[in-house]
Amino acid sequence: MSTVNAYDESAPISFGEGAQGNGYFRGSVVDPDLDVRAHALSAKGSPAEQADAAFAHANKEFRQFLDKIPAGTFTPEGRQAHIAKFGDTGAVKGADAAVEAVRAEHAAAEAAVTKARASLVKPGDTATELRNTRYWNRVQPMLNAERSGTLAALVDKLINEATPEQLGVLSEELIPYLTARREPGTALVEVALRRAAPEYGKAIARAESTQKALTVAEYNAKRLKQAIKDGRPATRFLSVQDYNLARR
Structure with a gap:
């Protein structure tokens, strides 16, 4: 609490909005x-x-x-x-x-993405695992034979034509494979997976939407706090x- 004594000749001149015409006064202000x-x-x-x-x-x-x-x-x-x-x-x-x-809401949407992505890989019995292994063993030489310029088209084709079981294999194996080849195909795989697995695509879209909303809300919170400060x-x-x- 600040006080200016009106009767003290040594009291400082304080500034008050509209207090004395020009805003300056020497007086008691508590x-x-x-x-x-x-x-x-x-x-x-x-x-x-x-x-x-x-x-x-x-x-x-x-x-x-x-x-x-x-x-x-x-x-x-x-x-x-x-x-x-x-x-x-x-x-x-x-x-x-x-x-x-x-x-x-965004955290829940991110959790839904994780769940939807995990659901692409369906656990199976020994016979299923053997089929999945044989499928990848057939696909990998095809990928190896492709040059960088045509690899993306093959990846897209494989994902679009995959059965649910095969899609699970590709969702697990393609990104590590492309990374090992130093191919910038991660985004392509995600786009193709979203198209081939609608529920996964919906979960991704929801997470992206809530991320935008969170970015906006956090920015506005800073604006409001700065407004009060100013x-x-x-x-x-x-x-x-x-x-x-x-x-x-």
């Missing part, structure tokens, strides 16, 4: 300890939609909060401390909670659409 409140928003929709709404709400509440600070009530330091209290309001905590919900509302927040355009 920074009041005022409550700062802003309720959390109860939003509907997906976690990403709720996060968007929570940030817009917190920013609106912050703007209204700033507009209501009485001029000349605080010293500069006191005003800054008063503004910082907004970070502990329900509106900001609600926005933080919304980010965590987006993060949890004492100015954020001009705008990032959207998933903005993120997609920036990545093109």
